[in-house]
Amino acid sequence: MVLSAAAWLAAGAACAQTPAVPAAAATPLPPIVASGMLADDASRAALLARLRQVFGAERVVDQLTIGPVAAPPNWNEYLAKLVGPNLKLVSHGQLKVDGSAVSLRGDVASEATRQQIAADLAAGLNPSYTINNGLRVAESEQSVLDAALANRIIEFESGKATLTDSGRAILDQMSVALLKLKDKKVELIGHTDNAGARASNLSLSQARAEAVKAYVTAKGIKAESIAVSGEGPDRPVADNRTADGRARNRRIEFKVVQ
Numbered sequence: 001m002v003l004s005a006a007a008w009l010a011a012g013a014a015c016a017q018t019p020a021v022p023a024a025a026a027t028p029l030p031p032i033v034a035s036g037m038l039a040d041d042a043s044r045a046a047l048l049a050r051l052r053q054v055f056g057a058e059r060v061v062d063q064l065t066i067g068p069v070a071a072p073p074n075w076n077e078y079l080a081k082l083v084g085p086n087l088k089l090v091s092h093g094q095l096k097v098d099g100s101a102v103s104l105r106g107d108v109a110s111e112a113t114r115q116q117i118a119a120d121l122a123a124g125l126n127p128s129y130t131i132n133n134g135l136r137v138a139e140s141e142q143s144v145l146d147a148a149l150a151n152r153i154i155e156f157e158s159g160k161a162t163l164t165d166s167g168r169a170i171l172d173q174m175s176v177a178l179l180k181l182k183d184k185k186v187e188l189i190g191h192t193d194n195a196g197a198r199a200s201n202l203s204l205s206q207a208r209a210e211a212v213k214a215y216v217t218a219k220g221i222k223a224e225s226i227a228v229s230g231e232g233p234d235r236p237v238a239d240n241r242t243a244d245g246r247a248r249n250r251r252i253e254f255k256v257v258q
Helices: 041-055 075-082 085-089 111-123 141-149 165-180 198-218 243-249
Strands: 006-012 032-038 060-066 091-098 101-108 130-137 186-191 226-232 252-256
Touching (some): 032 041, 041 060, 041 075, 101 111, 111 130, 186 198, 198 252
Antiparallel strands (some): 006 032, 186 252
């Protein structure tokens, strides 16, 4: 992100919202790097204080310098309004403030978020400022898999972990989607209907998940990025009392886990 008549705040993925995790398992967030030139020490102190307030003091890296740059009237006041909590909704973000020209880039989760952030920025500025909203809606990893699967069922031969032709055809498409996720870890979860013994269904669901993993790894997906589990009949999504419901329950679930 870039701030000032010539000041930059490079946030990388640092503005991404991160779900809460146990302290022992927490991954350090990327730094917020403030760099560029400001007009005086007061401007520098005000900017750093605002960044530390919003993102946390431990994340802010000061690479700012003082030099002969001109800023619009009340520039520090407007800059503080630009650096707000909603920037945490932006990943791979860059905010550039060059005099009264504001440019914001990065990824957000939805069109509503994209519009809301731009509206919030505009509301805090006077009409002399112009805003270039370069935010884009990023597709989530899970949505990539969900769209590829499209609510279809990966079929196996009855009572076996042998894929049918239609099952393999779907997995050819899923393999393409999995490749888009790079090294994201994905869990393949096997499910069955409730016909037969639970122990046998648990074993079958595990074997089917393993068969799917073997198929997609043969298509170039890294084996270490795929985890498998079998839930048997324990997590139905439809009524097992009907043939259609049982068919829907016999499924493979693709879940992004990190």
